[in-house]
Amino acid sequence: TAVLKTEFLGQKYENPFMNASGVHCLTVNELDELKRSKAGAFITKSATTLERAGNPEPRYYATALGSINSMGLPNKGFQYYLDYVVDYQKNDSDGKAPFFSVAGMSRDENINILKIIQRSDFQGVTELNLSCPNVPGKPQVGYDFQMTEQILTQVFEFFRKPLGVKLPPYFDFAHFDIVANILNKFPLAYVNCVNSVGNGLYVDAASESVVIKPKNGFGGIGGDYIKPTALANVRAFYTRLNPTIKVIGTGGIASGQDAFEHLLCGATMLQVGTALYEEGISVFERLEKELKEVMTQKGYKTIEEFRGQLRTL
Numbered sequence: 378t379a380v381l382k383t384e385f386l387g388q389k390y391e392n393p394f395m396n397a398s399g400v401h402c403l404t405v406n407e408l409d410e411l412k413r414s415k416a417g418a419f420i421t422k423s424a425t426t427l428e429r430a431g432n433p434e435p436r437y438y439a440t441a442l443g444s445i446n447s448m449g450l451p452n453k454g455f456q457y458y459l460d461y462v463v464d465y466q467k468n469d470s471d472g473k474a475p476f477f478s479v480a481g482m483s484r485d486e487n488i489n490i491l492k493i494i495q496r497s498d499f500q501g502v503t504e505l506n507l508s509c510p511n512v513p514g515k516p517q518v519g520y521d522f523q524m525t526e527q528i529l530t531q532v533f534e535f536f537r538k539p540l541g542v543k544l545p546p547y548f549d550f551a552h553f554d555i556v557a558n559i560l561n562k563f564p565l566a567y568v569n570c571v572n573s574v575g576n577g578l579y580v581d582a583a584s585e586s587v588v589i590k591p592k593n594g595f596g597g598i599g600g601d602y603i604k605p606t607a608l609a610n611v612r613a614f615y616t617r618l619n620p621t622i623k624v625i626g627t628g629g630i631a632s633g634q635d636a637f638e639h640l641l642c643g644a645t646m647l648q649v650g651t652a653l654y655e656e657g658i659s660v661f662e663r664l665e666k667e668l669k670e671v672m673t674q675k676g677y678k679t680i681e682e683f684r685g686q687l688r689t690l
């Protein structure tokens with residue numbers, strides 16, 4: 378039968394599935410549940426220097442088609458997660474070493490956090506979140522092309538460990554080209570496409586009201602709503618970036634078929650957000666089973682046989 382073994386940045390994983398940063402990864406308990414789960418890998422909640430309460434609740438709402446959130450980067454603070462990942466790599470040899478997500482509130486904060494990671498014992502993968510849409514007053518860095526280039530230029534003056542960037546969705550070929558040209562200048566390990574589609578608005582017709590409190594109801598959209606956008610960004614960057622820069626696919630993965638589509642577009646690891654939030658940790662067992670079924674039906678034994686092989690007409 379089909380096997381899901383995936384190699385990513387020199388590490389071998391049982392399967393390509395992991396949580397999307399922010400979902401089920403705020404506390405040590407949640408992180409340990411991910412560690413024990415069927416997920417092939419996992420990642421911490423994006424950390425800021427200091428602990429953050431985040432935005433006022435309600436700040437997450439799910440529908441049959443996905444979710445809207447404006448969490449506002451609530452997290453336990455950077456040291457909490459650094460302690461977890463450094464302790465993890467000392468004691469565990471299950472090869473599931475967690476990725477470390479960073480989201481500084483400013484360019485300087487990002488630089489300072491990454492300098493500490495560079496000096497630390499952490500040997501795993503760092504993900505720089507350039508795309509949180511939910512901190513009032515903070516634009517998504519990924520939409521400021523100059524700022525993105527400036528940050529990466531500064532980072533790679535000193536950062537020598539594996540680094541990926543979490544990107545917002547782009548919607549214009551000119552933007553795919555501009556951003557890919559910038560990213561191709563740097564020794565990035567990967568790009569993670571996509572973060573939530575920023576500042577959507579869900580209206581509850583019955584109550585004639587928004588459903589989340591922050592920002593008058595505007596929030597990042599995830600789930601089925603965004604799969605076509607996620608697939609487009611995975612494909613756009615897979616076809617534009619140096620092959621040394623891998624792509625993580627995030628957005629609308631709720632079935633084995635969704636996972637297959639992301640892999641076909643060129644993704645290597647696959648991150649699950651809304652479906653994990655709604656279904657819980659068992660979602661990984663289901664996704665693993667369903668992806669194997671899809672591959673077996675199609676006669677594929679390994680993912681390498683079809684990764685990136687999306688046909689055009």
Ligand SMILES: O=C1NC(=O)NC(C(=O)O)N1
Nearest residue numbers: 448449450509511573597
């Ligand atoms: O990068 C993020 N994307 C989201 O959709 N939400 C969280 C958040 O609001 O903290 N951050």
